[in-house]
Amino acid sequence: MGIIKTERLQQFAIELVAIAAVSISLWLLFSAFIYPLLGIQASAPMPVRTVVVLVMVFVFIKRRKETFSEFGLKLTHPMWVVGALTIAFFGLKLVLVQPIADWIVGILSLPRADTGVFDHIQGNLTAYLGWLIVAVGVGGFAEEFIFRGFLLKRIYDVFTLRSVGITVAVILQAIIFGALHFYVGLAGVISATVSALVYGCFFVISGKSLIPLILTHALWDSLIFTLLFFSGGTST
Numbered sequence: 001m002g003i004i005k006t007e008r009l010q011q012f013a014i015e016l017v018a019i020a021a022v023s024i025s026l027w028l029l030f031s032a033f034i035y036p037l038l039g040i041q042a043s044a045p046m047p048v049r050t051v052v053v054l055v056m057v058f059v060f061i062k063r064r065k066e067t068f069s070e071f072g073l074k075l076t077h078p079m080w081v082v083g084a085l086t087i088a089f090f091g092l093k094l095v096l097v098q099p100i101a102d103w104i105v106g107i108l109s110l111p112r113a114d115t116g117v118f119d120h121i122q123g124n125l126t127a128y129l130g131w132l133i134v135a136v137g138v139g140g141f142a143e144e145f146i147f148r149g150f151l152l153k154r155i156y157d158v159f160t161l162r163s164v165g166i167t168v169a170v171i172l173q174a175i176i177f178g179a180l181h182f183y184v185g186l187a188g189v190i191s192a193t194v195s196a197l198v199y200g201c202f203f204v205i206s207g208k209s210l211i212p213l214i215l216t217h218a219l220w221d222s223l224i225f226t227l228l229f230f231s232g233g234t235s236t
Helices: 006-038 047-063 079-107 116-121 125-158 162-179 182-205 211-231
Strands: none
Touching (some): 006 125, 079 182, 079 211, 116 125, 116 211, 125 162, 125 211, 162 182
16 A cells, blocks of 8 residues: 555646646736736735635535535634634744744845835835735635645645655645745745744644634734835845
8 A cells, every 4th residue: 555545646636737727827817917007016926816726725625525624724722722822823933933034044145035016015004904904814814724724634635644644745835835925035935935834833733723823824914014014124
């Protein structure tokens, strides 16, 4: 008996190809046509693409007659514990995870993450409030469900050995998540990858509930946009 579940791999491959095809199509559409038409940098993030992928993920889950709780949308602890975990993880991200990412960037002598695509937020209340909504809905909920929920579980389910599945799933989801932050440069990719590795580990060891991660991610992205609004730049 091998370590790969062939049928699960084939099912996941079909879903992954569909997601990639739609994602690439939307990237071309926005970067080549819609963003230039609106005067937005072609490399700017695309929340619409994330929302579309989230809808696709929901459809895949429903077609397999799975439940959202299987992918982490569940409360495994009382709300006060969820709150404590959120505060603890946010603090960990602030005092340890981000400094480690910044240290790696420094060791590699890379320029800091380029937040130029968000320059329009500085002093612009309307843009700031709009990006706060994105921080909660897309950064917090959608990204966590897609990467730490759907993608991590799908990769894990491909393997017959639990330890191998968890390890590969946590690493691969982090690499993919990090790569999608190329719009802020290599430093941003490294920062996002390190964060996603820790997010994945936290998800596994904290009872496989996405709720603390959703809250932490939303708070972190909101902090980033708040700092951009008041100062015009910060690390990602």
